[in-house]
Amino acid sequence: MADWISVHPLNPQKRLLAQIGAHLRKGAVIAYPTDSCYALGCHLGDKAASDRIRAIRQFDKHHLFTLVCRDLSEISTYARVDNAQFRLLKSMTPGPYTFVLQATNEAPRRLQHEKRKTLGLRIPDNAIAQSLLEALGEPLLSVTLILPPDHLPVSDPEEVRAQLDRLVDVVVVGGNCGYEPTTILDLTDGEPKLVRQGKGRVAWMEHASDSQYD
Secondary structure, X not given: OOXXXXXXXXXXXXXXXXXXXXXXXXXXXXEEOXXXXXXXXXXXOOHXXXXXXXXXXXXXXXXXXXXXXXXXXXXXXXXXXXXXXXXXXXXXXOOOEEEEEXXXXXXXXXXXXXXXXXXEEEOOOOHHHHHHHHHHOOOEXXXXXXXXXXXXXXXXXXXXXXXXXXXXOEEEEOOOOOOOOOEEEEOOOOOOEEEEOOOOOOOOOOEOOOOOEO
């Protein structure tokens, strides 16, 4: 049975977030709210927990996780960011966007695209997610919370309580998040490329349909 922890969506309780952070450090898989929809998360260095998330989402080895960060300084630890990219990131974060960037040597190899050496990163505009990252003190490995065979993300964990009770260790309950996943932007090759249109609006970019990030 999962531990269901209700956190205030605007003023998250530090005591509860510290408990969730402790669960993550011990290998927990959590469901938590973001600014787009609910997500699954685990500790960055925990391969067993990330393998559990792959099993929940029925991913193959090619599907990539997203690194959820507190701020731009944390992104720059794991990704190479030039001046133009930094200005774009600053203008669009925090927000419902995932950015594909070239990985640094600090980025775990298993998180990178096996050929391009890229990874997906984001800074969510959600008080619970931001406070959780602050309590954890490091990025969170994450994917959108979609429960196969469904195709839409989970917006309210109470709607799928019976399923989540059997799949994850902690459910962070923070209200309804909506159904739209993040917008994915590839910043690795000159001009930004729109990989997936999601909640974040970027109508001025060329659209492409394929994405290995979720």
